[in-house]
Amino acid sequence: MARGALPTKPPKNWWLIGGVTAFLLAMTWWSAEGIGFSLIELMCNITGGGRLLAESWPPDFSYLPRLAEPFLETLNIAIIGTVVGGVLSVPVSVLAARNLTLGRVIWFGDRNFMNILRTLPDLFWAMLFATAVGFGPVAGALALSVFTIAVISKLWSESLESIDMGLPEAVRAVGGTWLQMLKFGAIPQAMQTYVSYALYAFELNVRASMVLGLVGAGGIGMILETQRANFEYERVALIVLVVLVAVLIIEEISEAIRRRLA
Incomplete structure (x- = not known):
């Protein structure tokens, strides 16, 4: 040529x-x-x-003040679910990474545990916890904690498998323990992606918390279901609009944080 x-x-x-x-x-x-x-x-x-x-149009904006408390409850559910699930997803992710796990048996068991969490939908967990602890925001927070573990552990375990193993192996070569290898060699390399996945999980949890309210798991979703059952479609439109605006704001904040971390 x-x-x-x-x-x-x-x-x-x-x-x-x-x-x-x-x-x-x-x-x-x-x-x-x-x-x-x-x-x-x-x-x-x-x-x-x-x-x-x-x-459904125009929305009933006179109903807006009554949405403040259930919307804050929805945010509380999403925050608790993200924090608790994000913390618990760390050991699950580490043990699911082939290059960091403690053994093939542990890796196999942890992978299947992750598959079970991903297979069962968040609505199932909400109904399960609502039966166990009663209807309300606690059931929603527990359900979103499980949902967050399923989301972050799957994504972050794959990120951990793609890290450079030179530094972790160097830590083990000088006598470092498995935990020291994780702390100083492996996890710092993937911490940026972990934060990104945690922010993504929080965005998902804000949306999911509204859906979980439909099965009695607290938050603004319970108000949405009540108004829908009463054919108050103007109020339903208002609730959807409020959640839409909140999700857009959260996405913009998350995107700004991701750009700062990049």
Whole structure:
């Protein structure tokens, strides 16, 4: 190839592209048949959605002062769930990292423990804890703690597996213990990603805490379910708007912190 000439693009494999497209279309059609999806019924019932939106607008802003206490409760649930779950996720993440774990048996057990936490949804944990400790914010905080462990441990264990093992091995070579190897060699390398994942988990927990309230786990979600059951759609719209604004603000703050850490 002559100097300065642009590299030629490899020819497209149209057979492969067509085959993948046909497969995706076939799977989509098969899935739609499986759930009984009908485009005609959807178009016929879409007027019901439009009527619901009309009944929800404008939001009932006179109800806003009554949302202060349940919204603060929602934030409290999210904060407790993030802090408790974030702390407990550290040993779970470390033992799930192949290069840092104490043994294959411990790694295998910890990995399966993480899989169980991720398999069961946060609503299940909320219902479980609501049955165990009663309906209210405590059940929501416990459920989000488990949810946070599942989120952070999965992501951070993979980050720990990709660190440079030169420094941890040097700590062990001079007689350092396993805990000293973690403290001085491994964890500092991945601390920035841990903070990023913790902030991400907090954003998720603010959203999830509203959903958990639907099953009696406290917070603004309980108010949302009450107003929905009473067909107070203007108040439902207000609650959704409040949570949306809060989530956007939290995302901006988290993004600013991530940029400072980068």
